[in-house]
Amino acid sequence: xxxxxxxxxxxxxxxxxxxxxxxxxxxxxxxxxxxxxxxxxxxxxxxxxxxxxxxxxxxxxxxxxxxxxxxxxxxxxxxxxxxxxxxxxxxxxxxxxxxxxxxxxxxxxxxxx
Amino acid sequence: xxxxxxxxxxxxxxxxxxxxxxxxxxxxxxxxxxxxxxxxxxxxxxxxxxxxxxxxxxxxxxxxxxxxxxxxxxxxxxxxxxxxxxxxxxxxxxxxxxxxxxxxxxxxxxxxx
Numbered sequence: 001x002x003x004x005x006x007x008x009x010x011x012x013x014x015x016x017x018x019x020x021x022x023x024x025x026x027x028x029x030x031x032x033x034x035x036x037x038x039x040x041x042x043x044x045x046x047x048x049x050x051x052x053x054x055x056x057x058x059x060x061x062x063x064x065x066x067x068x069x070x071x072x073x074x075x076x077x078x079x080x081x082x083x084x085x086x087x088x089x090x091x092x093x094x095x096x097x098x099x100x101x102x103x104x105x106x107x108x109x110x111x112x113x
Numbered sequence: 114x115x116x117x118x119x120x121x122x123x124x125x126x127x128x129x130x131x132x133x134x135x136x137x138x139x140x141x142x143x144x145x146x147x148x149x150x151x152x153x154x155x156x157x158x159x160x161x162x163x164x165x166x167x168x169x170x171x172x173x174x175x176x177x178x179x180x181x182x183x184x185x186x187x188x189x190x191x192x193x194x195x196x197x198x199x200x201x202x203x204x205x206x207x208x209x210x211x212x213x214x215x216x217x218x219x220x221x222x223x224x225x226x
Contacts, residue, residue, distance in 0.1 A: 042216030
């Protein structure tokens with residue numbers, strides 16, 4: 001099983017809403033990542049979790065709040081987003097947080113209205 | 114290739130021909146490189162990787178070449194098929210920085226039947 005599963009696939013939310021994106025992998029990977037991808041642009045790293053601990057936060061605004069409840073799950077909690085936050089949010093995982101291939105999920109297409 | 118504004122560089126090839134997609138990376142400290150394929154509406158899919166102690170690596174129908182002197186990476190796809198049509202990203206990583214993949218701008222490959 002080389003799958004990273006993200007839910008939901010699509011999400012439309014208002015600027016005052018609170019929502020969460022979920023990511024799950026059962027490959028025993030100990031590093032998990034959130035990336036943001038705007039149209040026609042490459043993915044940009046947001047957060048890295050290494051052995052369930054937040055190791056990297058790429059200066060992401062606090063309206064995005066990551067959570068790693070266990071080694072298989074990664075959440076991204078969203079609150080008071082702006083329309084410019086609309087993007088494809090990608091979750092990825094890798095065996096260890098160092099120089100190994102990262103497997104990506106299909107992404108959640110988020111639209112903020 | 115590097116993206117300019119909202120326009121991805123595009124490579125158009127005939128089915129059956131070989132394709133070469135180029136990427137210039139930015140950090141001379143980068144020591145691990147991955148090529149990803151991203152189809153419309155999907156997450157990036159791992160194609161092949163290469164470490165900085167190598168200058169060539171081959172997979173099934175794909176070859177990656179690394180020239181550290183000029184910080185250049187290329188992906189060669191043999192006998193290109195319509196299913197190869199996608200956006201291709203190179204990604205670089207720096208060993209001591211953790212698995213923080215930095216993606217290049219992307220190149221759209223279009224295969225004409």
